[in-house]
Amino acid sequence: MSGFTWHGGRLAEARAVYGGADWIDLSTGISPLTWPGADLVSVDWRCLPDPHDLAALEAAAAAYFGVDPDHLCTVPGSEAGLRLVGRMLDMPGRWLTPSYRTHGEIFAQGRPLAAGEDAPAEAIALLLANPNNPDGRVLPPARLLERLDGLERARGWLIVDEAYADVMPSCSLAGEVGDGRRLILLRSFGKFFGLAGVRLGFLIGPRAIVAEARRMLGEWPVSAAAIAFGRAAYGDRAWIERAIATLAEGAAQLDEVLARHGLAAQGACPLFRLIEVEDGPALFDRLARRAILTRPFAENGRWLRLGLPGDAAALTRLDRALADG
Structure with a gap:
């Protein structure tokens, strides 16, 4: 087993x-x-991913999430983005349980928190998934913003894994992201669009965090195929609503x-x-x-x-x- x-x-x-x-x-x-358009997307495998195509993908994803493109960068899957965030913040972490097994691997030091346990009033990074896995728990945005306020007072961060938020858009905190907020979100492409093998995700946060993530990932964070699939799929609003x-x-x-x-x-x-x-x-x-x-x-x-x-x-x-x- x-x-x-x-x-x-x-x-x-x-x-x-x-x-x-x-x-x-x-x-x-x-x-x-x-997503049915995957079979129609043409990819030139002979060429490196084009920076202009990557920028177009990020513009399409940002419009879909409702954020400015400057607050978003592409990552090779939301889990990779989380591991990147853990390295960038370099502070003790806490993670709500039950949740993803890998959440406990994001931070060099830390411990889990039970669902009803309050985060300590200190500079920590609190990680949770919303909607959560495996129990499907959904925390209302107002409750998450209360946690964010407390963490900001202590110079901590709130990290929300929104890998499943596409099916429940109203639970997302994307509209709260900004340079004045200590809030970082991770979004996944493959779970909602049924294309997990593409390995595509996005980090959404303050511009300084996004810039550092881009620097660490380099010029080609994902494949040309991932760029092409994501750029087309995020523009297919009719299919998204039906799905x-x-x-x-x-x-x-x-x-x-x-x-x-x-x-x-x-x-x-x-x-x-x-x-x-x-x-x-x-x-x-x-x-x-x-x-x-x-x-x-x-x-x-x-x-x-x-x-x-x-x-x-x-x-x-x-x-x-x-x-x-």
């Missing part, structure tokens, strides 16, 4: 352990809706299936649900034997996280597998 509890997406390992070919992967929080609505409908349907089997879904993020059962590894194993991969957790054997099924057939298969006890 150790590999499956580390992170999702281990289909090759699942096939090696359980066999089968026609798997449904519900082990990640990546959208099952893939947000479709994902919300799919999450409601998943909730109905889970409830039918006595499983209460936790979380507000439409891309996944966390359930609590008597024996999480046993349910993981039962579903895996039916070629449905989910995400168990080493730190809590009662948890199982399920990503959003991609279509009605996948949801029906999950329904039948849960019924076949």
Whole structure:
């Protein structure tokens, strides 16, 4: 179980352990809706990424997030951006739990905070995800701004991992970013657009932080393909609006299936649900034997996280597998 509890997406390992070919992967929080324009984007693999194309990508992303392009820089995935921030700030960190396992690796020194625990009144960097993973918790912007005010008084920083904010735009603090605020956001491209392999993300923060991140990353932070995909996708507002609505409908349907089997879904993020059962590894194993991969957790054997099924057939298969006890 150790590999499956580390992170999702281990289909090759699942096939090696359980066999089968026609798997449904519900082990990640990546959208099952893939942006359809990816197959139409042309990339010249012979050339280095063009600085003008990178600037155009950042302008498109900044317009989508609602920030000035000077407050945004491109990073090769939001996790890489977080690790960069940890090095730049070089101060003790705290991170809300439960959350991403890798959040504890961002800072050279620090400790976790429980969800209801207040951050100490000292110069620290507080890291949290909103929406959160794996429980889908969403903190209202007003509550986050209260935390930010307290951290600023102590000369600390608030870092918000907004990797899932595309499906819930109202929870984002992008409009609060500025040179006078000790606030840094990380955004992910692949989770919402269903293109996690592109490895594209953005750091949003004060211009001094953005300038230092650009200096550390160099002139070619991401590939020409990532630039082309992101530039086109962020401009496809019609698809984005349809996807947000479709994902919300799919999450409601998943909730109905889970409830039918006595499983209460936790979380507000439409891309996944966390359930609590008597024996999480046993349910993981039962579903895996039916070629449905989910995400168990080493730190809590009662948890199982399920990503959003991609279509009605996948949801029906999950329904039948849960019924076949």
